[in-house]
Amino acid sequence: MARSTPHDHPLTRGEPLYRRIATELLGELRGGTIPPGERLPGERQLAEHFGVSRETVRQALDLLRRDGLVATDRRGSHATLPGLPVETPDCLTFPVGARAARHGAVARATVTWEPPSPEHAEALGLAPHRPTLVHRYRSATADGRGRRTAVTSFSAVALAEVEELARYRDRADGRAGAQLRRAYDWMRRAGLTLHHRDCITPLPGTTSVRVTRRVHDQYARPLEITDLVVDDQREALVYEFTLPSAG
Template structure:
């Protein structure tokens, strides 16, 4: 929340102070100052930001919570407004390389809380049959010419360090749509430096498989993805943007 100028609700506004603060906070949620899905700053920060007491902030948050505009768990409160959050410039979109270049392609993504494939568990250092967050992604054109599927398993480290990922455990029913486009941005914001290693192999006569392993600056595994692409009809393209030096 970069804006630091004092907030002064109109004198004619007869709502209680906490209602006015809730409206101001809602404006910031809607204009993207606090992106959808992001954790809200703490009560102390919000109190200083709006120049009110923490009790007033607490009442404003409760008002928004009752309206279904924010949700609160053990890690704090976060916005639940619909919309596409703004990603950090240069951060790859998750799952990297899984989206077809065809604009007519339709994608579907869900998450489950389950034991990952054995090879994933081994790569992530998970005990056999220990459940974790598993993301499944499918992108296909209406005529079936372009098909890509990806299965990603996240490590215990990723779920412990990245609050935005951990929150998905509560909705990991395998049916609710769960786009994690900003997963790598969330990891970076959590202070993790990401190292990607991709291995490409032939899946079968018409498809190729990309196995991606991502770890942090301490060599701790964060996620492993198996991406399968129809090699005969589609091209696998990786695009990176690197900021200029200085």
């Protein structure tokens, strides 16, 4: 959002300032500045952006809230405009390397509540031996080739912010199947902007490769780390990335 000043918002005679700000904010939301479901900036940021007081912003948000265009929960305010749901892009599949089910293919996923590996604990900022939610994924083709194994550890931030993930703690016994395919969608619906970095490394002396994915949010807080091992390097790993246009 570009910063503006009070002079950018000339009042129509008799129109309250907060109503004009509500109209301006609604226009930006409809224009896609903030996608449906994403968290709005705080009152202070909005006040600076529109060049008005925080009280005026608060009144404008109240007006949009009454009209059902904004909802507020413990994580902040969110746009609730009708539109496409906030979905996870296909290129950001959880866990990294997970494949669509094929005839005869075998895939299994489970979760446990346990201390992660030292490398994962360090990446997530967890104290040594502190337990967290750990997800394990295994898959193979119908002929047993192309095995993939992925281990994901979630951070304390992810479990605190994402209600759907936190629910798994009480049933993380490592026995029952656990499908977290929508994990990234849940994170985005919780108001988290996802940034991920994938590192692909050949494993010496083998035909396997390791893919390490690290995901953090807009505040640089770690959310999860995944280590994927693909046993048959002859099988291609394809990643697609879409960047929004500058306009």
